[in-house]
Structures are given as C-alpha cells and as structure tokens.
Amino acid sequence: MRALFFLVFLVISGGFSFAQTHNVYEISFDNAVHHEATIKARFSGLENKVLELRMSRTSPGRYALHEFAKNVYNVKATDSKGKTLLVTRPNPYQWNVSGHDGTVVVTYTLYGNRGDGTYTQIDETHAHLNIPATFMYAPRLALRPIKVTFNVREDLNWKVATQLKHLEKNTYYAPDLHYFMDSPTEISNYSLREFTETSNGKTYTIRFVLHHKGSDADLDTYVGKVKKIVEQEKAVFGELPDFDFGTYTFLACYLANVSGDGMEHRNSTILTDVEGLAEGGMENNIGTVSHEYFHAWNVERIRPLPLEPFDYTAANMSGELWFAEGFTSYYTNLILCRAGIITPEAYVEGLSGTLNYVWNSPALKYFNPIEMSYQAPFVDAARSVDPVNWTNTFVSYYSYGSVLGLALDLSLRNHKKDLTLDGYMQLVWKKYGKTEIPYTVKDLENTLAEYAGEDFATNFFTNYIYQSNMPEYQSLLSTVGVNFEKAKPDTPYLGAYVRSAEGKTMVVSNPHQGSPLYKAGIENGDQIVSIGDYIMSDTTNISDVLGELEVNNTVTVVYERNDEKKETIMELESDPAYKTTLLELQDKKLSKAQKESRERWLGKK
Structure with a gap:
C-alpha cells in the first residue's frame, strides 16, 4: 500500500520517469565537539523548475509532531555547475530551490544533541542519527533509491552500524525514502556480536551493536539474554519476519550522555539508556530489548491501516x-x-x-x-x-x-x-x-x-x-x-502523589477524581500542613501517618494554597491498590x- 501511494504521487507530480535516479547524501562530523554535522545532498534529473525540500515533522515509531527543522541552518544551494541558486522558505519546514539546471546540490549545517530514538546526537563519543531528524528530503522524489555516505571520524575509531544496505566503504543504500527515514544509524567505536537464526529455510544474521564503556564479558552475557528473547519471540509467531537484506540489527547505546528510550524499525531498533551493563543495565535494559524486537512483527509488519502510508508532514493517529x-x-x-x-x-x-x-x-x-x-x-x-x-x-x-x-x-x-x-x-x-x-x-x-x-x-x-x-x-x-x-485493605490512601522536601509536604499531582483528597477539595500544588493530629515536616513520612489512621474515619486537614491557610474535612477510604502473588x-x-x-x-x- 505504501508503494502504491508513492507511485500514484510520482505519476501526478511528473517525476515518474526519474524514479530510478539516486538521491545522494553525504554527512561529515568535523565539528562534532560542538554537536554540528555538515550535510550535502544532490538531487539530479529534475524536471520541475522549483525543487521542494523539507525536514520531517514526524518520525517512524512516534506519533506526535517533532519540529526537526529548528536545528537546520546555513542552507545553500547550487546547480551542477556550482552556480548559486535562490532558496526561499514558504513555511517553517520547507525550502524551495529555483532556477536549477536539472540538478540541485544543497548543503546545510545540522545541530543535534539528544541521543534517543527520535532525535540526533553528535559529539566526540558518537554520531547517533535518527534519519528524519538529520536529512532534508524531496517529497516528489519519494520513490527514488538513496545513497548515503557517512564520513566517519577515523581519529575517533568510528564505524557505521545501520539497517541500510552496505554498498562499499562507508556508503549505504536505501530502496526508497521511507526505508531511508526508517533506518537509524549509530556511528561510534562500538562493540559487535552476531548470531544466526533459521526460519522457513532461510538463515538470518542478528547483530547486536553496543556503544558502551563496559567489558566484553558483560556484553557476552547480555547478548546471551538477547538470543533467548529472539528465540522465544520467534516461538510466539512460529517464524521470523523475512528481514530485508537478511539481517536484523540492535543499535544499543548505554552511556551517560544519552536519554533512555527504545524505538522500533523494520529491520532494527534503537536502544538507549544512561545505565551501562555493570551499572544496572544488565537487568534494567533488557525489557526494552524484548519490547522493541517484538515490534518486528507487531507494528512493523502487522501494521495499523491509519499508519499507512506514514505521514512525514503531520501527526500520525491510530485507534489500534x-x-x-x-x-x-x-x-x-x-x-x-x-x-x-x-x-x-x-x-x-x-x-x-x-x-x-x-x-x-x-x-x-x-x-x-x-x-x-x-x-x-x-x-x-x-x-x-x-x-x-x-x-x-x-x-x-x-x-x-x-x-x-x-x-x-x-x-x-x-x-x-x-x-x-x-x-x-x-x-x-x-x-x-x-x-x-x-x-x-x-x-x-x-x-x-x-x-x-x-x-x-x-x-x-x-x-x-x-x-x-x-x-x-x-x-x-x-x-x-x-x-x-x-494489597492494604485496612490502610487509608490520599489519591495523589505527595512529596516532602525542605520542610514542606506538597501535593505534586492532580488528585484522582473521587479520591479522598479530591473530595476534600485539595489540589495539585497545595501544601499539606497537618492531617488530624499529625504535623507534616521533613521527618514525617506520609506512609507512616496513613498507617496510624483508620479507614472510614474523618480527619481535619490543614493546607496552604497561594500563601493562604485553609482547612477541610477528609473522609478516609481504603487503599484501592491490588497485589498479584503466586498462590503457593x-x-x-x-x-x-x-x-x-x-x-x-x-x-x-
């Protein structure tokens, strides 16, 4: 369905005859210390007098808007002979290039400093690239295959890891725009482990790429767990997906400078967390591996209709x-x-x-x-x-x-x-x-x-x-x-999060409708001064106070709102929380x- 959409789009736009002309990208990281990349893109075989270029507002696996264009600047364009072309901005997400000779070469600077499944991070530890957050694209050329060259920092021992098809050296290939957008890339001095899985007579390579500061022994132990996950998820569906190019790649980055996240893609997944394997990540990060790999079936191929084709210009909504x-x-x-x-x-x-x-x-x-x-x-x-x-x-x-x-x-x-x-x-x-x-x-x-x-x-x-x-x-x-x-049928509860710090006990969330605090008229941001006979202070534990009170009783609560002291009556109700335990x-x-x-x-x- 996605291919059909782009085919129709290209026929309408008049770009069909050039569907097999490659769009070519090149990215360099000379100023990585200041989180900048230099990007060059070449679009040739153009018939239209105006080439429309955009930065995406969305990212595969995400459903909200993300304004990636805000980190793009120093945009310049030339034709095939190096002549400077006029670049205009019809909206915040788009650049129109006019007066070309059938070829447009555009260059720009990208700033990126958030390492997760949605954004791009560039520094001297790595170039962690989410493609929609990194590269401009030409909507009318969506069916064209793409070549991209990553000019790695050899002085930092960087290598490229991605689900894109490897062509030669540091040049990779995507069959169309969507596959390109769906192909996050980790460029760093990472460690690599591989194993194979067979399904329906085919053998697939499962690669685990990890950028971390831990030991090889920890990585080996972790990949042993990953292999068990792969086997058990294969058992759920009875087979593996037919991974494109015969490979699935886990792109993991467990370092202090990233943000915790997981993001599924067709033949890969991004895994980021601040905890290294030796700092709790061995146990705490493995659930994300399980979740994201399951998406190789459920979401990537078992696909909700409202997400097809994925829209790079607007939020993507699905009821599924x-x-x-x-x-x-x-x-x-x-x-x-x-x-x-x-x-x-x-x-x-x-x-x-x-x-x-x-x-x-x-x-x-x-x-x-x-x-x-x-x-x-x-x-x-x-x-x-x-x-x-x-x-x-x-x-x-x-x-x-x-x-x-x-x-x-x-x-x-x-x-x-x-x-x-x-x-x-x-x-x-x-x-x-x-x-x-x-x-x-x-x-x-x-x-x-x-x-x-x-x-x-x-x-x-x-x-x-x-x-x-x-x-x-x-x-x-x-x-x-x-x-x-x-779990605690004889213990009262409040119905909101309460935090004690600096001598104050504050309500720090909206109370649940119908809860004791809600019915007592106490709101998020109120300071609780006392509950019954208990004066709240740094040394007062709210759980201990509730443990001393009885369900079905009423207590007077003194609280402050906007520097004004107030008083209300609160009816104590049983904590509604449940627990699940093995019968034995x-x-x-x-x-x-x-x-x-x-x-x-x-x-x-």
Missing part, C-alpha cells in the same frame, strides 16, 4: 495502538519469564503495577482503548507548556493494551484448552503480517471470531474495546494459580489444573 503497543507491552515481560531471564514470581508480582494503574483510573469513564490510542499525538514524547489533566483523563495505551492482552490470553486459555494469545497472534500474523496488509480494529475482531468463535470475539470487543469495562481479573488469574486481592507463596495449595495452566502460560516454548 492498544493492540500495536499494548499487546507488545503484555509480551515484554512474559517473554523475559519464558526465556528464564526473570522468575515466574517476579513476573506475576510485576503485573500489579500496570493492573492498578489501569484498574483504578478515572479515565476509563471518558475513553475506551481505541479513543485512548487517539491521544498518542499529544502524549508520545510530545511537548506542551500548559498543564493537563491526564491523571483523570488518560490511561496509556501501552498499559491499557497490556492488561487487555493479559485478559484475552487467560480468557482464551479458559475458553478452550488449545487456545492461547500466541495462537491468535499467529493467525493475525499470517493474515496481516506476512502479507503486509494493513489492518483495522474490525479486522482484529473478525480474526478473533475466526480463531475463538463469534460469540467470544463479540463479547470481548463489545465489553473491553468498544467500551471501557474491566475483565474479571480475580477469576482469570485464579485459573493459573495467581491471587489478585487488595500464601501457603495455599496449587491444584494440578492450575499448575499445568501456569506452565503452559509462563513456560519456555
């Missing part, structure tokens, strides 16, 4: 993110458990955080999972200066979809013994992933009906996707020997059926 991101989030830690990287106990206890976040959110009365997915352009690394009320109006589609994935998995297993979420995902993969036919929410429902029956699918989608009802987690989790119960850890006997069901759920595949 509860499935694309959320079901991927469900599998993130499940895969770690199946791979033996975390224990069943750790996995089960970790479920409670996400369940509580979604289960107890007031936002469910406003939006269902589809509508929560629509919020992505406002929350997915988007920037705003005005306060929002997301505490009460938004639940992350990552978390929402994750708990629905859990519910669907356990419901399928309870519905028929041979049904699992793995089986459903395999069917979705065969219908929409291998074929790369973009899907809709209705397609997901119809596929579930095909897999588990129409009544089952209608019930699940009606109650939990088209509406915001919550599944019966207590009964579902009990089938696999997991207890789901109130509560000295309860696990039945044979529960034990077998749990093993089928959490066991190695």
Whole structure:
C-alpha cells in the first residue's frame, strides 16, 4: 500500500520517469565537539523548475509532531555547475530551490544533541542519527533509491552500524525514502556480536551493536539474554519476519550522555539508556530489548491501516495502538519469564503495577482503548507548556493494551484448552503480517471470531474495546494459580502523589477524581500542613501517618494554597491498590489444573 501511494504521487507530480535516479547524501562530523554535522545532498534529473525540500515533522515509531527543522541552518544551494541558486522558505519546514539546471546540490549545517530514538546526537563519543531528524528530503522524489555516505571520524575509531544496505566503504543504500527515514544509524567505536537464526529455510544474521564503556564479558552475557528473547519471540509467531537484506540489527547505546528510550524499525531498533551493563543495565535494559524486537512483527509488519502510508508532514493517529503497543507491552515481560531471564514470581508480582494503574483510573469513564490510542499525538514524547489533566483523563495505551492482552490470553486459555494469545497472534500474523496488509480494529475482531468463535470475539470487543469495562481479573488469574486481592485493605490512601522536601509536604499531582483528597477539595500544588493530629515536616513520612489512621474515619486537614491557610474535612477510604502473588507463596495449595495452566502460560516454548 505504501508503494502504491508513492507511485500514484510520482505519476501526478511528473517525476515518474526519474524514479530510478539516486538521491545522494553525504554527512561529515568535523565539528562534532560542538554537536554540528555538515550535510550535502544532490538531487539530479529534475524536471520541475522549483525543487521542494523539507525536514520531517514526524518520525517512524512516534506519533506526535517533532519540529526537526529548528536545528537546520546555513542552507545553500547550487546547480551542477556550482552556480548559486535562490532558496526561499514558504513555511517553517520547507525550502524551495529555483532556477536549477536539472540538478540541485544543497548543503546545510545540522545541530543535534539528544541521543534517543527520535532525535540526533553528535559529539566526540558518537554520531547517533535518527534519519528524519538529520536529512532534508524531496517529497516528489519519494520513490527514488538513496545513497548515503557517512564520513566517519577515523581519529575517533568510528564505524557505521545501520539497517541500510552496505554498498562499499562507508556508503549505504536505501530502496526508497521511507526505508531511508526508517533506518537509524549509530556511528561510534562500538562493540559487535552476531548470531544466526533459521526460519522457513532461510538463515538470518542478528547483530547486536553496543556503544558502551563496559567489558566484553558483560556484553557476552547480555547478548546471551538477547538470543533467548529472539528465540522465544520467534516461538510466539512460529517464524521470523523475512528481514530485508537478511539481517536484523540492535543499535544499543548505554552511556551517560544519552536519554533512555527504545524505538522500533523494520529491520532494527534503537536502544538507549544512561545505565551501562555493570551499572544496572544488565537487568534494567533488557525489557526494552524484548519490547522493541517484538515490534518486528507487531507494528512493523502487522501494521495499523491509519499508519499507512506514514505521514512525514503531520501527526500520525491510530485507534489500534492498544493492540500495536499494548499487546507488545503484555509480551515484554512474559517473554523475559519464558526465556528464564526473570522468575515466574517476579513476573506475576510485576503485573500489579500496570493492573492498578489501569484498574483504578478515572479515565476509563471518558475513553475506551481505541479513543485512548487517539491521544498518542499529544502524549508520545510530545511537548506542551500548559498543564493537563491526564491523571483523570488518560490511561496509556501501552498499559491499557497490556492488561487487555493479559485478559484475552487467560480468557482464551479458559475458553478452550488449545487456545492461547500466541495462537491468535499467529493467525493475525499470517493474515496481516506476512502479507503486509494493513489492518483495522474490525479486522482484529473478525480474526478473533475466526480463531475463538463469534460469540467470544463479540463479547470481548463489545465489553473491553468498544467500551471501557474491566475483565474479571480475580477469576482469570485464579485459573493459573495467581491471587489478585487488595494489597492494604485496612490502610487509608490520599489519591495523589505527595512529596516532602525542605520542610514542606506538597501535593505534586492532580488528585484522582473521587479520591479522598479530591473530595476534600485539595489540589495539585497545595501544601499539606497537618492531617488530624499529625504535623507534616521533613521527618514525617506520609506512609507512616496513613498507617496510624483508620479507614472510614474523618480527619481535619490543614493546607496552604497561594500563601493562604485553609482547612477541610477528609473522609478516609481504603487503599484501592491490588497485589498479584503466586498462590503457593500464601501457603495455599496449587491444584494440578492450575499448575499445568501456569506452565503452559509462563513456560519456555
């Protein structure tokens, strides 16, 4: 569908006859110490008198706007003979070049100093390039193949790592604009490990690139975990994707100067974090590996229809993110458990955080999972200066979809013994992933009906996707020997985050609608002076205070707002948080059926 779109676009624009002429880029990093790159691009075989060049406003894997043009300056253009051409700015994201002779050579300076999955960072440790944040593009030439040469800093022992096809030396190839935009590149003195995986008679190379300051032994241990993840995720779908050029590349950068992130791409993923492997990253970073690699199937090839073709000029909105991101989030830690990287106990206890976040959110009365997915352009690394009320109006589609994935998995297993979420995902993969036919929410429902029956699918989608009802987690989790119960039923709670510092106890989040603080009229930014007989101070722990109070009682709360002291009455209510624990850890006997069901759920595949 993406190719068809660009084909039609080129025919309309009159550029079809030059579809196989390469656009050529070159990037250098002589001033990396000051976070600058010099970029040169050559567009030839042009018929139009005006060449339109743009910087993208979006990035594959992100859904919000990112104004990359703000870091571009010193733009100049010449024709094939070196004649200076007129460059004008019709809008903040575009440069029009006129008067050319069929060739335009444009040069510009790029500033970049944020290392993550969205932006570009250039310094003397590396050139960490997200392509939309780095290179101008010509929208009318979107089907043209691209060659790019990275002039690496040999004095810094830099090497190039990318999913782009290697041609020679430091020159690489992309078949079209979208593949180019979707190909992040790490240029540094990195370490490399490789292993192979076979699928459908083909052997694929899995590369793990790591830019870090740690030891080779730590890297070897980490890649051993990565290999287990690759094997277990392959087992979910029954096969690997047909990776272009036969290779998949993990591009990891674990250094103090980057920002924590993970971003999926068609044949690679970006992994960034401030924790090195020896500083906690061995355990804390591996979940991102699991999540992003799962996207090689779910998102990159099992693709929501609203994201096709990806729009580089506007925010990309999809109502399917509860499935694309959320079901991927469900599998993130499940895969770690199946791979033996975390224990069943750790996995089960970790479920409670996400369940509580979604289960107890007031936002469910406003939006269902589809509508929560629509919020992505406002929350997915988007920037705003005005306060929002997301505490009460938004639940992350990552978390929402994750708990629905859990519910669907356990419901399928309870519905028929041979049904699992793995089986459903395999069917979705065969219908929409291998074929790369973009899907809709209705397609997901119809596929579930095909897999588990129409009544089952209608019930699940009606109650939990088209509406915001919550599944019966207590009964579902009990089938696999997991207890789901109130964590502190006899302890009161406030309903907002409270922080003590510099002698003040401040409310630092919007109170949940219906919570004790909310009903008492206390707001974000208020200072709590006292609760009942307890005066708040640096040495007062709010948890200890709540532990001394009794549910269903009322207390007087003194607080300050805008330097004015106020007083209110607060009704104490039971903490609504739940905990998830293995049944046997509560000295309860696990039945044979529960034990077998749990093993089928959490066991190695």
